[in-house]
Amino acid sequence: MAKEECKALLDALNKATACYHHLVLTVGGSADSQNLREELQKTRHKAQELAVATGAQLTTALRDRGMGTEERAEFERLWVAFSGCLDLLEADMRRALALGTAFPLHTPRRPLVRTGVTGGAGGVAARALSARSLRHEAECDFDVNDLRELEREILQVGKMSHDMEMKVNVPRWTVQARQAAGAELPSSVGASSAGFVSIEERTAPCDLSKAIAATLFSAVLLAAVALAVCVAKLS
Structure with a gap:
C-alpha cells in the first residue's frame, strides 16, 4: 500500500x-x-x-x-x-x-500633468480612497x-x-531503470523495425535462374561488341 x-x-x-x-x-x-x-x-x-x-x-x-x-x-x-x-x-x-x-x-502611478488644482487634505484623501x-x-x-x-x-x-x-x-x-533506453517509444521502435525489414527484403539473395540469365546476356552483348569492332577494322 x-x-x-x-x-x-x-x-x-x-x-x-x-x-x-x-x-x-x-x-x-x-x-x-x-x-x-x-x-x-x-x-x-x-x-x-x-x-x-x-x-x-x-x-x-x-x-x-x-x-x-x-x-x-x-x-x-x-x-x-x-x-x-x-x-x-x-x-x-x-x-x-x-x-x-x-x-x-x-x-x-505618477502624475504626468499637474493641473494646479489643490484642496484640503480631507478632499484629497477622499478622492484617493475610491474603489478603483x-x-x-x-x-x-x-x-x-x-x-x-x-x-x-x-x-x-x-x-x-x-x-x-x-x-x-x-x-x-x-x-x-527497469526498461532499456528508448523502450518507452514503441512507435519509433516499430518504425525502425519496419525499416530494417524492408532493407533486408531489398538485400535478400536474388533468384539463381535470374542471375544466370543476366550473366549469359552480358556475355552475348560483349561478344557482339567485339565482333562489330573486328568487322570495322577489316573493312
Missing part, C-alpha cells in the same frame, strides 16, 4: 509540476494577467504540498532496513523520479521569480507579496532537496 500511495502522490506531483511549468512560460507574454499570477501561486502551493507528502512517504520507506531488495529498488526509482521533480520545480520557481520581477503587472484605487493597491500588494513569498519558498524547496539527500543515501547513478 505504501508503494501505491507513493506512486499516486508522485503522479500528482508530476502533473502539478508540468502545469506550473506551462504557466511560467506565459509570464511576461500577451497572456499574462492578474488571473495568471494567482493561478501560478495556487499551482505552486499545490505542488509544494504534494512534494512534502511524497518526500515524507519515501523517506519513511527507504529508511526501513527490513525492506526486501526488489521492493527497495522500486522505492529508489521512485525517489530518483521525485528528486527530478523537485529540481524542475525549483528551476521553474526561480524562472517565475525572475520573470515576475522583470515584468511587473502594476507600477505606481483600492483595487489597484490590492493588486500591487499581491504582486509584491507574492514575489517575496516566492523567494522564501524557493529556499524551502532547496532545503527539502538537501534534507532528502542527507536522510536517504541513494546516489542517483546507482539506481537502475
Whole structure:
C-alpha cells in the first residue's frame, strides 16, 4: 500500500509540476494577467504540498532496513523520479521569480500633468480612497507579496532537496531503470523495425535462374561488341 500511495502522490506531483511549468512560460507574454499570477501561486502551493507528502512517504520507506531488495529498488526509482521533480520545480520557481520581477503587472502611478488644482487634505484623501484605487493597491500588494513569498519558498524547496539527500543515501547513478533506453517509444521502435525489414527484403539473395540469365546476356552483348569492332577494322 505504501508503494501505491507513493506512486499516486508522485503522479500528482508530476502533473502539478508540468502545469506550473506551462504557466511560467506565459509570464511576461500577451497572456499574462492578474488571473495568471494567482493561478501560478495556487499551482505552486499545490505542488509544494504534494512534494512534502511524497518526500515524507519515501523517506519513511527507504529508511526501513527490513525492506526486501526488489521492493527497495522500486522505492529508489521512485525517489530518483521525485528528486527530478523537485529540481524542475525549483528551476521553474526561480524562472517565475525572475520573470515576475522583470515584468511587473502594476507600477505606481505618477502624475504626468499637474493641473494646479489643490484642496484640503480631507478632499484629497477622499478622492484617493475610491474603489478603483483600492483595487489597484490590492493588486500591487499581491504582486509584491507574492514575489517575496516566492523567494522564501524557493529556499524551502532547496532545503527539502538537501534534507532528502542527507536522510536517504541513494546516489542517483546507482539506481537502475527497469526498461532499456528508448523502450518507452514503441512507435519509433516499430518504425525502425519496419525499416530494417524492408532493407533486408531489398538485400535478400536474388533468384539463381535470374542471375544466370543476366550473366549469359552480358556475355552475348560483349561478344557482339567485339565482333562489330573486328568487322570495322577489316573493312
